Amino acid sequence: MIRRIFSFIILAWMLGFVWFALLLPQPAAIAQTDAVVVLTGGPNRIDRGLDILKAGKSRKMLISGVDRDVKPAELAAQYPGSARYFTCCIDLGFQSVDTRSNALETARWATRNKVKTLRLVTHDWHMRRARFELDRSLPSDIIVTNDAVATQPSLNALFKEYNKYWLRAVASLAGI
Template identity: 50%
Template sequence: MIRRLISLLFLAWAIGFLWFVVALPRPAEDSIKTDAVIVPTGGAGRIARGLEVLDKGLAEKLLVSGVDPEVKPGEFAAQFGVAPGQMACCITLGHDAVDTRSNASETAKWVAQNDVRSLRLVTTDWHMRRTAGELARKLPDHVTVIRDAVPSKPDLGTLFLEYHKLLASRAAGLADL
């Protein structure tokens, strides 16, 4: 009986991991407009994609969550080629988050302060499911989230670790119910 249970659990884990690896989230359509774009720091291409969304007029505001407190707006603008006017009107650097869960908290607070009803979440493909899940637990139900995954070429170790973080995140979410 115990062996069958362990075998069943292992099979469920293996099928889940295979699904996680094979069906990584994809980029969103460029025709979709939202009130804001949210970019948690940490992965290559995320900030560039968030700025591209802003430049194309697909969102009016951008929150970059989890920026190191040492980074000042002028430094950010210089590094990413952002015009001072765009930096002043449209881009917020969030300095409170240190991980995916606190990115969600920082984002939910910013969304409430800025009366955002729809947002585009930009993060790396392998990170999208966990980030979106954490965000869904923090945002009010009336906020629409469009997932815009930045394609990457993660190694097996990254995928293995992220899959387990996703499982832990979902278990924590169930425990919060």
């Protein structure tokens, strides 16, 4: 009996991994939202957020997880033609160090800025866990759109992220 239960758990985990790896979230169409939140940690994420601002589809953007040593002018210099957005529309979040604290930082920022619709920008392989954490932290009246930046993740990266996702889900059930 124990062997069957263990086999069932392993089979469910393997099928879940196949689902996770083959059906990665996709980029969203550029549509109107109150704000954009970009989680740092990889290429093209900030570019995607800036594209949304430049298209006039959001009024504000939070870049969450910025290193404390980064200055807005230095960051703006890395994205030609974006300096005006860094002065009017972009806030840098220096409080987070991981996905969970990204979500907490975003929730505080969204509440402070009276955001009702939010676009979440992160890599496709990271989207599910980021959204899980964000849903746990945000007020329930904020509507979130997933906007995944497409990547070509390695099998190892997918394996790690899948396990982090499920470990976080189990930890949340335990109240952690």
